[in-house]
Amino acid sequence: MAAIKAGFKSFDEAAGGLEMQKIYSLIGNKESGKEEFLYKLVSSALSSKTPVVYVTTSRSYSDLINEFNSRHLPVSQYLGADFMIFDDFSKISSPNAQDTNYAKILNGPLDLTGLSVALSAADGNYLKEGRSVFNVIDSVSNLLVYSNPSTIFRFLQFICGRSKMSGATTLFSLDSEMHPPEVTETIKSMSDGVISLKLDNGARYFTFTGSTKEILKWTELN
Amino acid sequence: MGDPVFGIEKLDKDLKGIPEKKLVLFSASPSVGNEVFGYQLIYNNIKAGSKVLLLLNRTSPDAYLGDMEDYGFPVENKLTILDSYSSITGVIPTGKPHIISVDNPYNKDEVFHKLLSELDKGYDLLVVDSFSLLIDFFDFQTGLSLLEDIKKKLEEKNTSGVILFTDWNYEAKSIDSLIKAVNSTVEIKGVEKRVIFGQYFAVIKCDWTEGKTFSSVLFKAVKPGGIKIYFPKILVTGPTDSGKSSFIHSASKDAVSVDKLGGTIALDHGNLEFDGYKADLFGTPGQERFDPLLKLLGGEAIGVFLIVDSTKPEQFPRAIEMLRKTEAYGLPIVVVANKADLKGALSLKEVEEKLHLDNEIGLVQTVAEDLSKVDPNQPTKLKKEGVDKALSLLFKQLT
Numbered sequence: 001m002a003a004i005k006a007g008f009k010s011f012d013e014a015a016g017g018l019e020m021q022k023i024y025s026l027i028g029n030k031e032s033g034k035e036e037f038l039y040k041l042v043s044s045a046l047s048s049k050t051p052v053v054y055v056t057t058s059r060s061y062s063d064l065i066n067e068f069n070s071r072h073l074p075v076s077q078y079l080g081a082d083f084m085i086f087d088d089f090s091k092i093s094s095p096n097a098q099d100t101n102y103a104k105i106l107n108g109p110l111d112l113t114g115l116s117v118a119l120s121a122a123d124g125n126y127l128k129e130g131r132s133v134f135n136v137i138d139s140v141s142n143l144l145v146y147s148n149p150s151t152i153f154r155f156l157q158f159i160c161g162r163s164k165m166s167g168a169t170t171l172f173s174l175d176s177e178m179h180p181p182e183v184t185e186t187i188k189s190m191s192d193g194v195i196s197l198k199l200d201n202g203a204r205y206f207t208f209t210g211s212t213k214e215i216l217k218w219t220e221l222n
Numbered sequence: 223m224g225d226p227v228f229g230i231e232k233l234d235k236d237l238k239g240i241p242e243k244k245l246v247l248f249s250a251s252p253s254v255g256n257e258v259f260g261y262q263l264i265y266n267n268i269k270a271g272s273k274v275l276l277l278l279n280r281t282s283p284d285a286y287l288g289d290m291e292d293y294g295f296p297v298e299n300k301l302t303i304l305d306s307y308s309s310i311t312g313v314i315p316t317g318k319p320h321i322i323s324v325d326n327p328y329n330k331d332e333v334f335h336k337l338l339s340e341l342d343k344g345y346d347l348l349v350v351d352s353f354s355l356l357i358d359f360f361d362f363q364t365g366l367s368l369l370e371d372i373k374k375k376l377e378e379k380n381t382s383g384v385i386l387f388t389d390w391n392y393e394a395k396s397i398d399s400l401i402k403a404v405n406s407t408v409e410i411k412g413v414e415k416r417v418i419f420g421q422y423f424a425v426i427k428c429d430w431t432e433g434k435t436f437s438s439v440l441f442k443a444v445k446p447g448g449i450k451i452y453f454p455k456i457l458v459t460g461p462t463d464s465g466k467s468s469f470i471h472s473a474s475k476d477a478v479s480v481d482k483l484g485g486t487i488a489l490d491h492g493n494l495e496f497d498g499y500k501a502d503l504f505g506t507p508g509q510e511r512f513d514p515l516l517k518l519l520g521g522e523a524i525g526v527f528l529i530v531d532s533t534k535p536e537q538f539p540r541a542i543e544m545l546r547k548t549e550a551y552g553l554p555i556v557v558v559a560n561k562a563d564l565k566g567a568l569s570l571k572e573v574e575e576k577l578h579l580d581n582e583i584g585l586v587q588t589v590a591e592d593l594s595k596v597d598p599n600q601p602t603k604l605k606k607e608g609v610d611k612a613l614s615l616l617f618k619q620l621t
Contacts, residue, residue, distance in 0.1 A: 124417030
């Protein structure tokens with residue numbers, strides 16, 4: 001099955017990337033390097049012509065683009081046709097923020113219906129073009145700040161179902177330190193594959209469970 | 223001034239507005255959304271001079287009013303909003319007398335008390351957006367008990383009520399109790415397969431219309447314009463001279479072609495009625511020079527007939543390309559292998575193999591009714607059997 005390369009040599013050599021049309025969780029604490037991993041993964045997906053819908057709940061779409069740029073992972077050339085950003089953050093402080101041709105401004109983290117409608121429509125539009133999309137929800141932890149866990153679980157279950165139906169690949173990013181272990185475990189159980197990251201003595205390590213090539217031992221990410 | 227209205231012609235025609243003291247539930251599936259029903263309803267009632275109160279917990283008042291405006295429903299300061307959202311984010315609109323703030327939206331006593339005492343001031347219509355969020359904040363039982371209090375208040379004050387709700391797969395028992403608690407329920411759902419290729423609403427309950435039954439209707443939420451009911455569009459595409467016009471003319475009662483010397487250069491269209499279904503067929507031209515039109519013609523289609531000439535497998539890649547260009551991938555598709563009775567025609571199995579079709583895609587052979595009457599400059603009448611089989615296969619996928 002086709003896979004999205006993560007852009008990290010050790011990860012791609014050992015795991016072969018992320019098999020498409022599956023659900024993944026990316027889990028780690030603040031220092032674990034989740035963002036670095038995620039941005040490289042998205043950049044790699046785009047360069048291999050996989051369209052990406054990126055849901056940002058913790059920063060505006062323009063800040064997100066700056067994050068890519070500051071890591072020398074330019075994404076500007078993909079914005080629009082291949083790279084759509086669903087900004088679920090800006091309306092909190094700027095209620096009149098307007099959509100652009102590559103950024104859809106959603107109502108904010110409480111309006112899960114708005115998010116699910118927008119994601120279902122975007123995945124459907126890519127599928128109609130015969131393309132399988134990569135959805136990133138960055139991050140589920142932020143959604144959990146505003147709604148109780150059972151609400152978020154119901155929402156994620158729905159997203160998983162639609163993702164499977166439309167042949168999309170979906171990744172949930174989660175900060176393990178922000179939630180009780182049972183919340184993290186429930187989100188892991190909804191995923192086909194779980195990528196865990198950690199920082200140890202200045203080096204970053206990963207495990208990858210649930211994939212065809214599981215990496216159960218902490219392996220340095222480089 | 224009469225009773226509040228839905229502001230959606232079909233609902234107002236069927237249900238004759240929302241009588242006072244009645245509570246209506248709009249229950250939507252999470253992939254479809256129901257907010258535009260709320261916008262349209264609020265706008266039309268305010269326009270008719272009604273006093274409307276909105277309990278809002280889904281987004282900020284400014285974002286809500288901005289979205290209403292984008293849909294073409296500006297209400298300026300005429301809508302009173304009980305804002306049960308802003309203090310969560312810390313950005314509270316100030317100096318707007320039509321916006322009443324809830325200090326702590328997670329405190330049910332405050333939310334419920336402010337709502338009920340605001341209703342005491344006398345409104346024609348209450349709208350709650352969203353009731354599912356209220357349930358998620360507290361719990362289903364608490365939501366139902368608030369509903370009982372709301373109903374008492376509506377009764378007392380001769381007010382009508384509408385609650386917008388997303389069904390996030392709650393327990394069936396809870397949903398039953400909710401539907402029992404309201405006077406009318408309008409369900410809003412997607413026509414979903416791999417993609418959502420249509421959305422519809424249906425009145426599944428109404429206690430003031432005495433045993434009347436209602437049909438469901440397809441709709442689109444248009445910006446600006448709001449809820450528009452529309453008729454389904456089925457696309458007929460395929461390479462040049464594969465028989466698209468013949469198929470449309472054979473399947474429809476009143477087909478027309480815009481053509482020149484036999485080859486369709488712009489459009490085939492036909493209305494068909496089959497087995498209780500009504501649909502519009504839209505044909506595409508086959509020549510490559512008209513490819514820029516394909517996406518336009520494919521827009522809003524909910525199903526596709528892909529017509530191929532069984533004697534010309536060399537055109538099959540072009541057929542798949544046309545499917546891609548109409549952006550019809552993911553929609554229900556039936557492949558019609560036409561000219562199956564001509565010399566050199568491939569068998570169904572061979573067509574299937576050469577097109578690399580998914581198992582889910584239907585495949586049907588069609589042949590001319592009378593080969594001796596075939597005129598290359600006119601659509602050929604196809605045998606009813608094959609055409610009916612193709613229609614039946616597609617409608618089966620659509621329903």
